[in-house]
Amino acid sequence: xxxxxxxxxxxxxxxxxxxxxxxxxxxxxxxxxxxxxxxxxxxxxxxxxxxxxxxxxxxxxxxxxxxxxxxxxxxxxxxxxxxxxxxxxxxxxxxxxxxxxxxxxxxxxxxxxxxxxxxxxxxxxxxxxxxxxxxxxxxxxxxxxxxxxxxxxxxxxxxxxxxxxxxxxxxxxxxxxxxxxxxxxxxxxxxxxxxxxxxxxxxxxxxxxxxxxxxxxxxxxxxxxxxxxxxxxxxxxxxxxxxxxxxxxxxxxxxxxxxxxxxxxxxxxxxxxxxxxxxxxxxxxxxxxxxxxxxxxxxxxxxxxxxxxxxxxxxxxxxxxxxxxxxxxxxxxxxxxxxxxxxxxxxxxxxxxxxxxxxxxxxxxxxxxxxxxxxxxxxxxxxxxxxxxxxxxxxxxxxxxxxxxxxxxxxxxxxxxxxxxxxxxxxxxxxxxxxxxxxxxxxxxxxxxxxxxxxxxxxxxxxxxxxxxxxxxxxxxxxxxxxxxxxxxxxxxxxxxxxxxxxxxxxxxxxxxxxxxxxxxxxxxxxxxxxxxxxxxxxxxxxxxxxxxxxxxxxxxxxxxxxxxxxxxxxxxxxxxxxxxxxxxxxxxxxxxxxxxxxxxxxxxxxxxxxxxxxxxxxxxxxxxxxxxxxxxxxxxxxxxxxxxxxxxxxxxxxxxxxxxxxxxxxxxxxxxxxxxxxxxxxxxxxxxxxxxxxxxxxxxxxxxxxxxxxxxxxxxxxxxxxxxxxxxxxxxxxxxxxxxxxxxxxxxxxxxxxxxxxxxxxxxxxxxxxxxxxxxxxxxxxxxxxxxxxxxxxxxxxxxxxxxxxxxxxxxxxxxxxxxxxxxxxxxxxxxxxxxxx
Amino acid sequence: xxxxxxxxxxxxxxxxxxxxxxxxxxxxxxxxxxxxxxxxxxxxxxxxxxxxxxxxxxxxxxxxxxxxxxxxxxxxxxxxxxxxxxxxxxxxxxxxxxxxxxxxxxxxxxxxxx
Numbered sequence: 033x034x035x036x037x038x039x040x041x042x043x044x045x046x047x048x049x050x051x052x053x054x055x056x057x058x059x060x061x062x063x064x065x066x067x068x069x070x071x072x073x074x075x076x077x078x079x080x081x082x083x084x085x086x087x088x089x090x091x092x093x094x095x096x097x098x099x100x101x102x103x104x105x106x107x108x109x110x111x112x113x114x115x116x117x118x119x120x121x122x123x124x125x126x127x128x129x130x131x132x133x134x135x136x137x138x139x140x141x142x143x144x145x146x147x148x149x150x151x152x153x154x155x156x157x158x159x160x161x162x163x164x165x166x167x168x169x170x171x172x173x174x175x176x177x178x179x180x181x182x183x184x185x186x187x188x189x190x191x192x193x194x195x196x197x198x199x200x201x202x203x204x205x206x207x208x209x210x211x212x213x214x215x216x217x218x219x220x221x222x223x224x225x226x227x228x229x230x231x232x233x234x235x236x237x238x239x240x241x242x243x244x245x246x247x248x249x250x251x252x253x254x255x256x257x258x259x260x261x262x263x264x265x266x267x268x269x270x271x272x273x274x275x276x277x278x279x280x281x282x283x284x285x286x287x288x289x290x291x292x293x294x295x296x297x298x299x300x301x302x303x304x305x306x307x308x309x310x311x312x313x314x315x316x317x318x319x320x321x322x323x324x325x326x327x328x329x330x331x332x333x334x335x336x337x338x339x340x341x342x343x344x345x346x347x348x349x350x351x352x353x354x355x356x357x358x359x360x361x362x363x364x365x366x367x368x369x370x371x372x373x374x375x376x377x378x379x380x381x382x383x384x385x386x387x388x389x390x391x392x393x394x395x396x397x398x399x400x401x402x403x404x405x406x407x408x409x410x411x412x413x414x415x416x417x418x419x420x421x422x423x424x425x426x427x428x429x430x431x432x433x434x435x436x437x438x439x440x441x442x443x444x445x446x447x448x449x450x451x452x453x454x455x456x457x458x459x460x461x462x463x464x465x466x467x468x469x470x471x472x473x474x475x476x477x478x479x480x481x482x483x484x485x486x487x488x489x490x491x492x493x494x495x496x497x498x499x500x501x502x503x504x505x506x507x508x509x510x511x512x513x514x515x516x517x518x519x520x521x522x523x524x525x526x527x528x529x530x531x532x533x534x535x536x537x538x539x540x541x542x543x544x545x546x547x548x549x550x551x552x553x554x555x556x557x558x559x560x561x562x563x564x565x566x567x568x569x570x571x572x573x574x575x576x577x578x579x580x581x582x583x584x585x586x587x588x589x590x591x592x593x594x595x596x597x598x599x600x601x602x603x604x605x606x607x608x609x610x611x612x613x614x615x616x617x618x619x620x621x622x623x624x625x626x627x628x629x630x631x632x633x634x635x636x637x638x639x640x641x642x643x644x645x646x647x648x649x650x651x652x653x654x655x656x657x658x659x660x661x662x663x664x665x666x667x668x669x670x671x672x673x674x675x676x677x678x679x680x681x682x683x684x685x686x687x688x689x690x691x692x693x694x695x696x697x698x699x700x701x702x703x704x705x706x707x708x709x710x711x712x713x714x715x716x717x718x719x720x721x722x723x724x725x726x727x728x729x730x731x732x733x734x735x736x737x738x739x740x741x742x743x744x745x746x747x748x749x750x751x752x753x754x755x756x757x758x759x760x761x762x763x764x765x766x767x768x769x770x771x772x773x774x775x776x777x778x779x780x781x782x783x784x785x786x787x788x789x790x791x792x793x794x795x796x797x798x799x800x801x802x803x804x805x806x807x808x809x810x811x812x813x814x815x816x817x818x819x820x821x822x823x824x825x826x827x828x829x830x831x832x833x834x835x836x837x838x839x840x841x842x843x844x845x846x847x848x849x850x851x852x853x854x855x856x857x858x859x860x861x862x863x864x865x866x867x868x869x870x871x
Numbered sequence: 872x873x874x875x876x877x878x879x880x881x882x883x884x885x886x887x888x889x890x891x892x893x894x895x896x897x898x899x900x901x902x903x904x905x906x907x908x909x910x911x912x913x914x915x916x917x918x919x920x921x922x923x924x925x926x927x928x929x930x931x932x933x934x935x936x937x938x939x940x941x942x943x944x945x946x947x948x949x950x951x952x953x954x955x956x957x958x959x960x961x962x963x964x965x966x967x968x969x970x971x972x973x974x975x976x977x978x979x980x981x982x983x984x985x
Contacts, residue, residue, distance in 0.1 A: 117978065202979045220978070436877070446880040448895035451950075451961070607914040607936050672939070690936040691910045813914035813936050 035199070036211045038111045039104075043195035046100030049093040050180050050193060053144075056090035057173035059083075064170060068163040068257070080163060084155060087170065091148035097180075098141060101132055101194050110216045113201045114138075114194040120221025130231040131222040133239075136355065136374075137180055137194040142236060144176045146243035154247065157844075158267060164254030165247065168385070172246050175381040179374065189373055224637075224664045224672045230289035233865070238286065238309065241279030242347045245312060247271045248319065249344035249389060252337050256392040261400050262333060265323050270844035272320035272340070277836040279313040281862065284829045288866055291686075291822075293674050298574070299825065302457045304359045307434040308350035314427040316343040318420035325413045325420075328480045332417055334400050339424060341389050346431065348382040358437050410488070412478040419471045426464050430457065455517060462524045465567055469531025472560040473499075473538035477546070495541045499534035506533075514575035525575055532568030536561055552842055559835025566828025573822045580619030581608035581687070581816040607690050610642070612810040615776050617736065620646045621655070621685075625812055637664045640689055640812055644678070652742055661814070663689045683820040691813040705786070705801030709793040718802055720783055721754040723762070728789075728798055736763040736778070744768040745776075748789045748798060752780055764789035764800070826866040833862055878950075883927035886953045896949040896958065898923040900941060908937040921949060921958070929953070933960040940965055 060083050067079035104112045105119040106128050118131040118138070132138040151169045154162060182193025198216070199207040206212045222231075248271050255264035286306065287299035300306060319339030325332040353359055356375045407414040433456060436447055450456050477483070477491045507526065515522050539561035543554045551558075610616050610625040617623075624643045631637035639660040646655040663673040675688035708716045710725045726749040731739035739745050747765035754760070764787045765776040779786045788801035837858055841851040881894040900906075901920035908917045917933040919941070931949060941947075944965040951960035 113978075204979050448878040448880050449950075450876050450878055451893040609910055609914045611911075691914055691939075693910070811911060813910045 033208075033210055035111075035213070037213045038197075039107075039109050040111075042100050042103050042109070043112055043197070046097055046104075047182070047193055047195045049096040049100070050177065050182070050195070053090050053093035053097065054174070054177040054181060056086045056093065057170050057177055060086040060090060061167055061170040061174060064163045064167040068167065076163075083163070083166065087148070087151060087155070087166065090170075090173065091145075091152065094141065094145050094148060094177075097194070098132075098145065101138065101141070102128065104195070105132060108219060110219055111198055111213060112194075113196045113198045116198050116216065116219045118219070118222060120219040122218075123221055123227075126229070126232065127222055127227055130226060130235075133235045134222055134226060134231070135194070137192055139235060139239065140176055140179050141194070143239045143243050144173055144180075146236075146240050147173055147176070147246060150243060150247055154250075161251060161254040161258075161264065161267065164257055165250035168250035168253045169246055171385055175377075175384050179377045179381070191377060192371075192374060225294065228289075228293045228674070229869070230285065230293060234282065234285045234289055237278060238282030241275065241282040241309075241313075242351075244271070244275040244278050245316060245344045245347045248275060248316070248340045249385075252340045253389060253392070256337075256389075256396055259396070259399070262326065262330075265326050265333070265336065268340075269320065269323050269327065270840050272316060272323055273836050273840040273843065275316050275343070276313065276320055277833055277840065279309070279316060280836070281829070281833050283309050283313060284826075285865065288826065291819075292677065298577070298819075299822075300570070302454050304434045304437075305354055307430050307457075308346075308353045311427045311431045311434075312343045312346040312350060314423045314430075315339050315346060318423040318427075319343055321416050321420040321423075325416050329403075329411075329413045330401075331403050331407065331413055332420075334397065334402055335417070335420065337393050337400065339420070341386065341393060342424075344389075345382075345386045346427070348386065349431075352378055352382045353434070353438070358441060408482050410478060410483045410485070412475055412480050412483070415471050415475040415478060419468060419475070422464055422467055422471075426461060429460055433457070459517075459521060459524070462521070462528045462571075465528040465571075466524070466531045469528065469535045469564055469567070472564060473531070473535040476539060476542040476557055476560070491541075491546070492538075495534060495538035498537045499530060502533050502537070503530040510572075510576075512572070512575045525571055529568060529571050532564040532571065535564035536568065539564065551838065555835050555837075555839025555842055557835070558838055559832050562828045562831030562833070562835055564828070566825050566832060569821055569824025569826075569828050573819050573825060576820050578619070578818040578820075579606050579816070580621070580818060581606060581814055582619075607813045607815050609691075609811055609813045611779060613777060614779055617738070618644075618816060619818070622646070622737075623814075623816075625810075628810070631662070637662055638692075640692075642687065642814070644685065647738075647740065647743070649740060659685070659687050661688045663692055663812075681823065683818055684822050685816065685818055687814050687816040689812050690815050693811045703803055705788050705790070705803045707790060707799050707801045709797040710800050711795075711797045714797075716800070716802060718752070718783070718785055719804055720756075720785075721752060723750050723752045723785075723787065723800075723802070725750055725798065725800060732763075734763060735761070737765060737776075746789065746792075747776075748787075748800060750778075750787060750800070752783060752785060752787075754783060760785075762787050766791070823867070830859070830862045830866055834859060882925055883921070883923045883929045883958075884925065886958070887929070887956075889953065891952055891954060893950070893952055896921065896923065896929075896951075898947055898949060900944060900947060901928055902942075904928075906937070906941070910936065921947065929958045930956060931958045931960050933963060938963055938965055 063079055063083035063086055067076050067083055070076040070079055101114065103109075104115045106125070108115060108119060108121055110116040114135060114137065118135050119128065123131060133142050147169055151166055154165050154169070158165060179191045180193060181191035182196055183190055199212065206215045209215075248268050251264040251268040251271065255261060283306070284299075286309070290301070291299035316339070319336055319342075322332040322336040322339055326336055355378050407417070436449065439445060440447055473495065474488075474492060477488055479487075503526070506529070512522060512525050512529070514525065539557040542557045543549060543551075543561075547554050547557070608616065608618055610623060612625050615622045615624045621644045623645075625640060626643055627641040629639050629641070631639065639662045642659045642661070644655065644657050644659060645653065648654045657678050659676040659678055661673060661676040673689045675686055677687070678685040708714075710716060712725055712727055715722045715724050728746055728748050731741060731743045731745050732747050732749075733739060734747070734749075737745070737747060739747075745765055745767040747763050750762040750764070752760045752762055760780040760783060762778045762780060762785075764778045766789050767774045767776060775788055775790065777786055777788045784804050786801075786803040788803070789798065790801050791799040793799050834855070837855060840846075841854060846854070878893045878895055881889065881896060883896060883898065886892075886894045886896055898921035901922040904920035906917070906919040914936050915934045917935065917937045919931055919933075920928055921931050922928045931951075938944075941963075946965075948964040949958060949960045950962040950964075951958055953959075
């Protein structure tokens with residue numbers, strides 16, 4: 033059959049470039065290795081030139097593949113499955129990149145392009161080990177590009193090409209018609225949860241982090257093959273630092289994204305997907321510390337190899353966990369099985385390169401020099417090594433719990449996460465933090481090999497005293513309130529917090545007292561300062577996070593609907609219903625859901641305008657702001673919501689919509705208020721009973737309002753008696769505010785009764801409006817948190833990244849100009865992303 | 872304190888024998904029985920019935936807003952405890968077709984809708 037209106041050329045060309053890149057990756061692997069093996073200088077050089085040329089063709093091919101994917105997605109060529117699955121016509125252009133790396137093929141492509149970028153840097157900077165490092169990079173490329181091939185070998189399909197045709201991949205009656213494309217109106221498009229700029233920026237950074245781990249592994253490979261045991265360490269340290277920087281930033285961008293735009297209620301949830309990217313970072317940091325130890329003292333060389341290779345392995349293992357669908361039931365991220373042949377390729381990628389690497393390592397283990405003499409307790413390297421070990425053990429602990437679904441698959445067990453998953457991790461890692469915090473503080477003041485007691489005590493005294501003072505002060509002024517896990521855990525949190533404060537003070541002291549402010553060599557102290565600040569911030573913000581949308585405390589939904597399960601009120605009910613136009617108390621705020629508006633670009637996205645107001649004890653307006661969380665109703669009626677956050681220097685007020693009223697309920701409210709003039713004690717009837725005006729109070733403090741003497745508000749105290757014998761309290765109010773009057777209506781939902789206090793009439797009477805309405809009011813339920821000192825987390829991260837960058841530039845002997853440019857670029861990007869770019 | 876008490880994946884029948892113990896149920900929403908949720912009365916109360924692959928049914932109570940796509944879910948993972956005949960649920964993980972973009976049969980369904 034000849035199909036109509038198909039555009040097959042871009043796909044065929046794109047696919048050609050995939051195949052070309054694959055062939056080049058194989059040729060480059062062989063050629064780079066040949067160049068190493070060649071005996072004469074001339075032969076070496078010619079192989080190397082050939083290999084480089086092939087490598088750059090590979091790079092160019094991948095760029096071309098990317099361009100063609102972009103082309104089919106941006107032109108909505110739905111004859112291609114990739115465009116059909118990931119793009120849609122309503123998608124704003126800025127999300128086109130996001131929709132490309134939403135898919136498996138796109139993200140593998142991204143990864144392999146980063147390999148090429150990093151490989152190019154290796155070619156430009158490394159002379160001696162270039163051939164072998166590039167052999168490893170290209171071998172990794174072979175496995176990666178294999179997954180994009182999409183060719184049939186006999187009956188087995190190898191890899192999945194981004195240029196597969198929809199009609200070849202899917203079965204359906206429409207494909208029996210030549211004009212099937214006219215039936216496909218639009219693509220499935222990008223998942224709404226992913227429609228924000230984090231999805232544009234987070235995957236490239238994270239994949240840069242993933243891709244960067246191949247370079248240290250490549251250096252380890254080069255040394256194992258050439259049996260040049262220690263020589264790789266010096267050039268590899270900047271790469272390990274880079275890896276730590278890119279991975280760490282990528283991971284925390286994910287955290288910031290989760291915090292900023294997803295309704296997970298925080299920046300870290302110990303979700304398997306988060307854990308599996310944290311683990312390689314921890315091990316890479318451990319590896320980097322071991323390398324530094326080796327460079328200064330000749331120790332820890334074997335550990336440097338081991339951790340470098342493991343960091344690389346766990347990046348691949350993380351891919352395996354998140355791509356094969358094995359996490360299915362344990363993660364909020366949804367991943368599907370990519371099919372058995374794809375899983376085989378992912379398995380191949382995981383083991384194809386790492387098994388030979390580990391084999392080489394074990395084979396040469398006994399030849400790798402190690403110093404047998406015990407380390408001195410008063411030496412820096414001893415504590416650095418303990419720290420590395422601790423990071424490594426933490427990684428092992430985290431991954432061993434995260435791998436539960438893998439055990440289930442292998443052992444045919446049916447184990448599931450423990451009831452409180454986060455606590456399982458937190459209770460162990462809080463102890464790790466205590467030790468790491470202390471070590472990162474005092475180890476700075478130790479010297480390599482040996483330190484005199486006098487020097488150490490003298491330098492250490494003031495940071496220690498300062499940390500004790502600050503911690504005690506903090507415990508008094510701003511105590512940690514997280515006691516639901518018992519006093520033991522609370523004490524552990526305090527100790528961890530102390531350790532972080534100590535580390536912050538000690539590292540700052542080190543920069544100014546020991547290094548005398550010389551920033552060039554202060555990278556490690558800056559990074560440790562930032563790390564401790566970040567972890568301390570995490571401890572504070574997570575422990576003292578406050579849920580203010582507590583439904584049990586407001587006067588609006590008084591207990592007429594007791595929970596039928598009899599669950600006690602001691603359990604916090606964390607969602608609060610807000611009726612449109614009815615001010616409701618939430619924590620220290622009076623919150624009014626006063627309007628909603630549809631988004632300009634996306635019809636099904638609605639913004640809910642919530643007005644927050646709070647008063648100080650004198651009744652002065654202290655805070656007054658509007659938050660606009662949104663919810664998004666998809667084509668299939670699914671609802672997703674994005675939070676909105678009010679950022680303060682010291683805390684964030686974070687709110688998201690957890691439920692919206694059913695759109696069927698949104699009948700127009702056509703009834704209006706009937707005003708009655710009532711004196712105190714008067715009654716007025718409504719259809720189900722009568723209301724009594726008990727009294728009118730100025731600035732009352734009751735179950736609905738908490739006015740103080742500085743306000744100008746009048747509130748009527750009304751009781752509604754229904755003919756079923758039940759009674760309800762109503763407090764409509766009016767408030768003078770900025771020369772105008774705010775009407776604070778009240779309502780009794782069960783009675784469909786709305787009352788309004790609309791003014792004062794003659795003769796000690798009051799105007800009370802009554803309205804009955806059977807159409808349900810618009811309402812939303814929201815969840816609102818206060819995150820205190822969350823900015824410490826982001827600031828800590830930026831400083832840590834800065835420290836890593838300072839070390840990286842210092843150790844790679846980058847020129848002053850390059851260093852300045854790199855520092856300015858990275859810093860401004862991070863500061864913008866983490867502190868200013870909201871939502 | 873420093874031990875990890877893993878939970879287990881259970882069927883409704885086996886969960887009923889482990890009264891009060893924290894388990895994970897893999898089940899489906901029983902679409903023949905009513906879902907009770909009224910955010911106006913109480914946004915933190917949801918009850919529905921779940922049926923597992925062996926055909927057992929249990930009432931589920933969840934003290935949180937109704938996940939918006941509950942009705943459309945193909946499969947739910949329920950975390951919580953069986954108390955009497957009622958499953959007190961702490962957390963619901965939904966497996967929804969819309970999230971299963973890579974699922975071929977789902978895409979085929981979507982593409983034939985036109």
